[in-house]
Amino acid sequence: MKSSRRLSKPTVLPELILSPKLKKEFYTRPVVTVAKELLGKIFVKKTGAAVLAGIIVEVEAYDGSVDEAAHTFRGKTKRNEIMFDRGGFLYVYFTYGAHFCSNVVTGNEGEGNAVLIRALEPLQGIDEMIKNRFGRDLKNEKEKLNLTSGPGKVCSAMSITKEHYGTDLTGDEIFILNRPALSKKDIISAGRIGITKSTELPWRFYIRDNPYVSKK
DNA sequence: ATCAAGATTACCT
């Protein structure tokens, strides 16, 4: 019966209740370690009662000390200053005149490292994400896979803008929930996308066979 | 003050 099924359906997914929030110590470690371990964790944004959440399925590490593609490679600027803070803050930047991208700052103060969130698998608040992305209903099933399969798409679906620059990820608005570690064989390492410098660094990581990964 | 490039996406063939 429809009514009883609706009553038995939880309004908040069990993962969101049972999983503890990642603490400062998770973020204040080397950027490549944090990048790999972020795969499979749950990225959450709360706006009042609304909860948007998705599983992190694709990331890229950026290390200002050796990596020419990192925004911090040539030192501190107004745009990148949050990346030089301690791990556990959100670095949001605007690019190509159109898109915001979300990054998780990692490591110790002064390092200038962060992990770009490239793709999510939507978990909760999917209707809201669809509205944010397209301003209408889905046209077809294929569009669902296009919801959060790229860094700009993630920010669009989650309504993350420059307003969220510097958000403390140990706070209550934007945070990440812990989940069991993935098996090593499910983590693919590859070259990063959309950059022209330091392309040899294999610092893009994604979950094997996940359909929301932007590019295989 | 001016300019080129950009951690992308959508739409076209």
Added chain:
DNA sequence: GGTAATCTTGATA
């Protein structure tokens, strides 16, 4: 698979 869109930032003068 190719490319136009669009504007902020950082580098250079």
